[in-house]
Amino acid sequence: MAKLFLILHVLAAVIAIGPVAVAASMFPATLRRAQAAPGDAEPLAMLRTLHRICRVYAAVGLAVPAFGFTTASALGVLGDAWVIVSIVLTAIAAAVLVLLVLPAQHGALAAARDVAPGRLAMQTGLFNVLWAAVTIVMIVRPGSTTGV
Template structure:
């Protein structure tokens, strides 16, 4: 059962978090393109689609910690420091996405946005992506575990 939970956890992370990180990273430069050329309907449609991807996959992304916790319980590692740090960083990444990235994407879509809005959004997106990169590294290395290098 542990292997199945781990497989679902990893697949959920790849399938859910991957698209959010890519779409969120593409949003600020596309937003700047829309700001520079407000009549460009194609760029505006791409911007709306990128926001839709971020929102939809953020909801799907809830499965990642759910299956991660189930896997950790099966492995008996819930008290390990690397896992606790990963949980805290995952919560921080979710908070950045929910409180900073998605609302600012909505604000850019709704309207008159300025380049500074997209630069700030790019910074928040970078923080979100960095948090996930650290969580991924912790999941692979698992400091202090018997499988760490």
Template sequence: MTKFLLAVHVLAAIVAIGPVTVAASMFPPTVRRALADPGDRQAVAWVRLLHRICRVYAVIGLTVPVFGFATASSMGVLGDTWLIVSIVLTALAAIALGALVLPRQEALLTGIEATETAAAEPAGRRATARLAMVTGIFNLLWATVTVLMIIRPGSTTGA
């Protein structure tokens, strides 16, 4: 059963977290392109699509910690330091995504849909820079969790 849970956990991480990290990283430059040319409906459509990918896969991504806890429980490693650190970092990544990345994406999307002039570009550039920073932190948290899941420092089950 442990192998099944681990396989589902890893597949869920790849399928759910991967698209969020890529789409979230693509979002700020795509918004800047949309702001640079307010009449470009294709750019706005891309912004909408990237935001939707982030929202949908964030919800799907909830399966990752669910199967992670099930896997850790079946392996008997729930009290291991590397796992506790991973859980804390996962919670921080979820908070960053839910409280910072997605709301800022929503605000920028609303702004470009409502803006018909390039006058909003300087404010949009600052907002996209801040969003890119928060997205980078989100991505770094997930990268750290991934490394911890692979090397499991101090674990007796590690490689």
């Protein structure tokens, strides 16, 4: 059963986190284009699509830690350092996405405030670096005693 949970965990990560990482990374450059040409409807439509992708796949991404906890529990490694580090990094990445990236995207779409594309790019980069770190920890598994 642990193999099934691991497969679902990895598939959820690839299917959910990949689109968020790509769409969120495309948003700042598209925002720059929209700000440079305020009358052009195409960049605005693209911004809406990118934001929708980020929102929807962020929700789908909740399956990643759910299957991760299930897998770690089934393997008996829930208390291992590498799992705890992955959990902490995942929580930080989720917080960056939910508290910084998505609200900034929403603000850019609502034109409620002047969103700086550079700052949004930095926040998105932080989100992506955190997910890269989680991936590295999940593969390298420092301190793992399983020998795998």
